[in-house]
Structures are given as C-alpha cells and as structure tokens.
Amino acid sequence: MIRLAFTILAGILLGLVVHLVSVLALPRIATQDAYSRLTPMTKENAVTQLPLADPNTSPMPFMDPAFALAICRYDLSGGPLKLQVPVSQAYTSVSFYTRNEIAYYAINDRSAGRKVIELDLMTEAQHNALPEDEEVTAADRLIIDSPSATGLIVMKALAAEPGLMPQAQASLAAATCAPQTDAPAKAEAPRGRR
Numbered sequence: 001m002i003r004l005a006f007t008i009l010a011g012i013l014l015g016l017v018v019h020l021v022s023v024l025a026l027p028r029i030a031t032q033d034a035y036s037r038l039t040p041m042t043k044e045n046a047v048t049q050l051p052l053a054d055p056n057t058s059p060m061p062f063m064d065p066a067f068a069l070a071i072c073r074y075d076l077s078g079g080p081l082k083l084q085v086p087v088s089q090a091y092t093s094v095s096f097y098t099r100n101e102i103a104y105y106a107i108n109d110r111s112a113g114r115k116v117i118e119l120d121l122m123t124e125a126q127h128n129a130l131p132e133d134e135e136v137t138a139a140d141r142l143i144i145d146s147p148s149a150t151g152l153i154v155m156k157a158l159a160a161e162p163g164l165m166p167q168a169q170a171s172l173a174a175a176t177c178a179p180q181t182d183a184p185a186k187a188e189a190p191r192g193r194r
Helices: 002-029 034-041 124-128 162-173
Strands: 047-049 067-075 081-086 092-098 103-108 116-123 143-146 150-158 176-179
Touching: 034 067, 034 150, 047 162, 067 081, 067 162, 081 092, 081 162, 092 116, 092 143, 116 124, 124 143, 150 162
Parallel strands: 116 143
Antiparallel strands: 047 067, 067 150, 081 116, 081 176, 092 103, 092 150
16 A cells, blocks of 8 residues: 555656656747747847737737737847837837847836837947946936847837727837947946846
C-alpha cells in the first residue's frame, strides 16, 4: 500500500515538474511570437497601422475591435528613435515591449498631459553617452531606456463609437517612429514601469 501511494505521489510530482518546465520554456522556443508574426507586415523603425480586428484574419490574438492599432518594430543598434503619437479624441496609449514580449514601459494620453505623446527611445548605453544639459528638465523631454536593442512599440487609439474609428485611425496614421536626426537633450527620466 505504501509503495502504491509513493508511486502515485512520484507520478504527480513528475507531472507537475514537466508541466511547469514546459509552461516556462514555451515562450522562449515558440516560433510564432508577436515579433515574428509582425515582421513580414511591418517596416523597421517606422509606424505601420494594422488592419481592424477580425477573428479570422487578425495578425495577433485577442485584438479589441474598439481600438485602432499601429506598430513600430524598432532596432536601436543604429541609434536612438524619436516617437511622436498624436492623441485621439477618446483615449490613446503607447506600450513598449522587448523582442521577447516583456513589457517595460507604458504611457497614455492622460499621463502625458499633452496633445502629442512625444519621447525618445534609446538603450541605456546611448542614454549614458548623451551630453549633460542643466537647462533641460525631465518635463522638457521624456527619455525611455530600452532593455534590449530590438522590440515593439504598440500604439492604440480608442474609437468610443464605431463611427469614430476613422478618427482613431487618422491619429495613429499621423504617428512617427524614426531615427533621431538631432541629438536629444539629456534629461532624467523614468527607467520604465513595472
């Protein structure tokens, strides 16, 4: 009887270990992650609007049909990026993800407090290489440090009613995500939200 109970307990423990290892390893070995799916349909360091959510043709799972969606697939190896997203009438958010889909920063129109969400994205090494400028404060320029050189920026604009979807799409169509042409002023900024 004890031998049977021990065998059952060992089988349950082995099953739990295998399940835990497979759940933790799956995101690293999956070949069709968000970055891989979006690579053929997006340009690097440029904003690409995604088609409206449709259950049959959606490029990513669980897309909300009330939001217009745009993606910037970035590569910071050539230098920092400047991101500008005009806010929509209802709600606009910008989220930052590493190549491995780890979210490291998010901002929305209410926390930005402006009509345009404007920020500089760079690696920590690029941020540290910026010259000191005492006249520029964190309120003047928002600098986000990316933990990886590549990743995704997801921009969403809410259409509170179906008839407002063209306005939401137009605000994202005016967004830019491009390499910086001028040297950004150094400012103390948050290292990212968790």
